[in-house]
Amino acid sequence: MRKFKVTFLPSRKEREIIEGETVLEAARESGVEVESLCGGLRNCGKCKVQLLDGTLSPFTDDESKFIPDCEKANGYRLACVAQILSDVQIFVPEISRIEKQGLRKAVAERTIGLNPAILPYYVELPPASLNDLTADVDRLKNGLWEKYHLHGLDIDYPTLLKLSHALREKDWKVTASIWMEKEILDVRPGRSDHFYGLAIDIGTTTIAGYLCDLQNGELIATQSMMNPQVVYGEDVMSRITYTATHADGLEKLHRSIINGLNQLIKAIVEGCSLFSKDILDLTVVGNTAMHHLFLKIDPQYLGVSPFTPTVHQSINIKARDLGLKVHPSANVYLLPIEAGFVGADNVGVLIAQEPYNQDQMVLIIDVGTNGELVLGNRNRLLSSSCATGPALEGAHIKFGMRATNGAIEKVRIDPETLKVDFKVVGETQWKSESKSVKAKGICGSGILDAVAELYWNGIIEKSGRLKKERSMPRLKTSDEGAEFVIAEKDETTHGKEITLTQQDIRNIQLAKAALYAGARLMMKRCGVQKLDRVMLAGSFGTHIDAERAMRIGMFPECDLNNVIAVGNAAGEGAMIALLNREKRGKAEEIARKVEYLELTLEKNFQEEFIEAIPFPNLKGFL
Numbered sequence: 001m002r003k004f005k006v007t008f009l010p011s012r013k014e015r016e017i018i019e020g021e022t023v024l025e026a027a028r029e030s031g032v033e034v035e036s037l038c039g040g041l042r043n044c045g046k047c048k049v050q051l052l053d054g055t056l057s058p059f060t061d062d063e064s065k066f067i068p069d070c071e072k073a074n075g076y077r078l079a080c081v082a083q084i085l086s087d088v089q090i091f092v093p094e095i096s097r098i099e100k101q102g103l104r105k106a107v108a109e110r111t112i113g114l115n116p117a118i119l120p121y122y123v124e125l126p127p128a129s130l131n132d133l134t135a136d137v138d139r140l141k142n143g144l145w146e147k148y149h150l151h152g153l154d155i156d157y158p159t160l161l162k163l164s165h166a167l168r169e170k171d172w173k174v175t176a177s178i179w180m181e182k183e184i185l186d187v188r189p190g191r192s193d194h195f196y197g198l199a200i201d202i203g204t205t206t207i208a209g210y211l212c213d214l215q216n217g218e219l220i221a222t223q224s225m226m227n228p229q230v231v232y233g234e235d236v237m238s239r240i241t242y243t244a245t246h247a248d249g250l251e252k253l254h255r256s257i258i259n260g261l262n263q264l265i266k267a268i269v270e271g272c273s274l275f276s277k278d279i280l281d282l283t284v285v286g287n288t289a290m291h292h293l294f295l296k297i298d299p300q301y302l303g304v305s306p307f308t309p310t311v312h313q314s315i316n317i318k319a320r321d322l323g324l325k326v327h328p329s330a331n332v333y334l335l336p337i338e339a340g341f342v343g344a345d346n347v348g349v350l351i352a353q354e355p356y357n358q359d360q361m362v363l364i365i366d367v368g369t370n371g372e373l374v375l376g377n378r379n380r381l382l383s384s385s386c387a388t389g390p391a392l393e394g395a396h397i398k399f400g401m402r403a404t405n406g407a408i409e410k411v412r413i414d415p416e417t418l419k420v421d422f423k424v425v426g427e428t429q430w431k432s433e434s435k436s437v438k439a440k441g442i443c444g445s446g447i448l449d450a451v452a453e454l455y456w457n458g459i460i461e462k463s464g465r466l467k468k469e470r471s472m473p474r475l476k477t478s479d480e481g482a483e484f485v486i487a488e489k490d491e492t493t494h495g496k497e498i499t500l501t502q503q504d505i506r507n508i509q510l511a512k513a514a515l516y517a518g519a520r521l522m523m524k525r526c527g528v529q530k531l532d533r534v535m536l537a538g539s540f541g542t543h544i545d546a547e548r549a550m551r552i553g554m555f556p557e558c559d560l561n562n563v564i565a566v567g568n569a570a571g572e573g574a575m576i577a578l579l580n581r582e583k584r585g586k587a588e589e590i591a592r593k594v595e596y597l598e599l600t601l602e603k604n605f606q607e608e609f610i611e612a613i614p615f616p617n618l619k620g621f622l
C-alpha cells in the first residue's frame with residue numbers, strides 16, 4: 001500500500017497517509033478541523049476544500065450537487081468524497097474551517113442546598129505499636145466508626161496503596177473523603193477541607209464544565225469548548241451512523257470526547273491553581289447519544305425504531321475506567337435517561353427548573369438538533385422529542401453555520417426603507433455602526449430573526465413563500481430559486497453574498513412546525529388550553545429573541561412576560577446533582593415518573609404539523 005504526504009494550508013499541517021484515504025479522514029488525523037456537518041455522508045456540502053497540487057480521485061456526481069462549475073474549475077472538492085492518490089496540497093477555505101464556539105454555556109445563578117456525595121471526615125488514630133498490631137486499614141475504619149459511626153466502609157484500591165504513608169505523615173491524623181458513606185476515596189495527612197467536584201454537560205455541539213468547591217458549594221470556575229466529536233458529524237444521527245459504518249468509529253468518538261474533557265479539566269483546574277487530582281466527584285448530563293458515546297456504549301439502536309437506550313438508570317462509574325484525568329478514585333455519576341431521544345440532559349433540566357413543584361402549567365423547550373419538550377406541573381409531567389432537524393443550529397441552511405465568530409446572530413429590517421442591518425458573533429457593534437463588521441455565515445438565532453423580520457415586513461407570505469413579485473434589489477432569483485440577500489458581498493469575509501433561500505425558509509418552517517405541533521399535542525394530552533409559562537433552555541434558547549420566536553409560531557401563545565430564557569438548565573441540573581446528592585434520587589424518581597409521548601404515534605400529529613407550517617400557523621394569533 002502506497003503512502004503519500006498531505007499538506008494542509010493555511011495551517012501548514014502535514015501528515016503521511018495511506019493511498020485512498022479521503023481528505024476529510026486525513027484532516028481529522030492531522031488535527032485540521034474541516035466542517036463536516038453530515039459527518040461525511042455527502043449530503044451537507046460544508047466540507048469544501050481546494051486542491052492546490054497533486055491528484056485526487058475523479059470528481060463525482062455527489063460533488064456536483066454542491067460545487068458549481070466555476071468552483072470545480074478552481075479545484076474545489078468535497079473533503080469527504082475526494083480520495084488522495086498522490087502527495088497533495090490542500091487549501092481549507094475560511095468558510096469550511098471550524099472555529100471555536102463563541103457562546104458559553106451559562107448557568108443561572110442560584111442557591112443550591114449543599115449535601116454533596118463526598119464528605120471529609122477528620123480522625124486522630126492511635127499509633128500502631130507492638131501492643132496494637134491492627135492493620136492500617138482496620139485502624140482507619142475503627143476510627144471512623146468510633147467518631148462518626150460509619151461502618152461497612154470499602155476503600156478504593158489506589159487509596160489503599162498510599163494509606164500507610166498518609167497515616168504516618170502527620171502522626172496518625174488524617175482526613176478521609178468518603179463517598180455516600182460507603183467508600184473511602186481519598187486519605188490525606190492532617191486536616192484537609194478542600195475538595196472539589198466537576199459538573200459536566202456534554203452537548204452535541206458544546207461541552208461545558210462547572211467546577212465547584214464541595215465544602216461550601218461555590219461555583220469557582222466554568223469552562224466550555226466545542227465538542228471535539230463535531231468533526232465526525234454535526235448532529236447526533238451522523239455520529240451514530242459514523243459508529244455504525246466504521247469499525248473503529250465507536251472507539252474514535254469515545255476517545256474524542258474523553259480527550260476533549262481532559263483538555264477542559266486541565267484548563268479549568270490550571271485557571272484556579274488547583275490540580276486535576278483535587279477533583280473527587282463528577283456529574284454528567286447529555287443527550288442519550290452523547291451519554292452512550294461517553295460510556296463507550298454502542299449507540300446504534302438509538303437510531304432505529306423503537307429507539308431504546310441500553311440503560312435508563314443513573315450510573316456510577318470510576319473516572320479512571322473512562323480515562324478521565326482527575327483523582328484516580330473519583331466517582332462519575334451520570335443522571336438517568338428518560339427515553340431514547342429524551343436524555344439525561346432533559347432530566348438535568350427537570351431538576352433545575354422543578355416543574356414538578358409548580359402549580360403553573362409550564363412548557364420547557366430545549367432546542368438543539370432535537371427539540372426536547374417538557375410540559376406539566378405538580379400533577380403531571382409529559383416529555384417528548386421532536387425532530388426539528390439541524391436547521392435551527394445553522395445546518396441544512398445555505399449559509400448556515402454554528403454560532404462562532406462571524407456568524408450573523410441578529411437581523412433587523414427597517415420597515416420603512418427595508419434596509420437590512422445585522423450583528424455578528426464576536427462583535428459588539430451592528431453592521432450599520434461599523435464598516436469593519438463582516439459576516440461569514442448565519443447561525444440559528446440569526447436565521448430565526450431573519451425569517452421573522454422578512455415575515456413582519458411582508459417579504460415572505462404566511463405560506464412562507466418569498467414574494468418574488470416585490471421589487472427589491474435584495475430579492476433575487478438564482479438557480480436554486482428565490483433568495484433574499486442578508487449581507488452584500490462587501491459585508492462578508494469571503495466576498496460572497498449571504499442569502500436566505502426559499503429552501504432555507506422551508507427548513508425553518510419545518511423545524512418550528514415540529515416544535516409547535518409537539519407542544520400542541522402535549523397540551524391536548526394534558527387538557528391545557530393556554531400556557532402559563534414558557535422556558536427556553538440551552539444556548540439557542542438563551543440567544544433567540546423570544547418575541548420573534550413566538551410570533552413566527554415556534555411555540556404556542558403565552559404572555560410574553562412569562563417567556564423566559566433559563567440558560568443552560570441541563571448544566572445547572574448537573575451542578576445541582578453534584579452539590580446535593582438527594583437530587584440524584586429525585587432525578588431517578590422524576591425520570592421514571594415523566595410520561596413520554598411518542599409524537600409520531602399520535603394520530604393527530606401530521607394534521608397538527610401541517611397546520612403549524614405557515615407563519616405563525618393556520619390558527620395564527622396575530
Ligand code: FES
Pocket residue numbers: 035036037038039040041042043044045046047078079080081
Ligand atoms: S458533504 Fe462532506 S461532510 Fe457533509
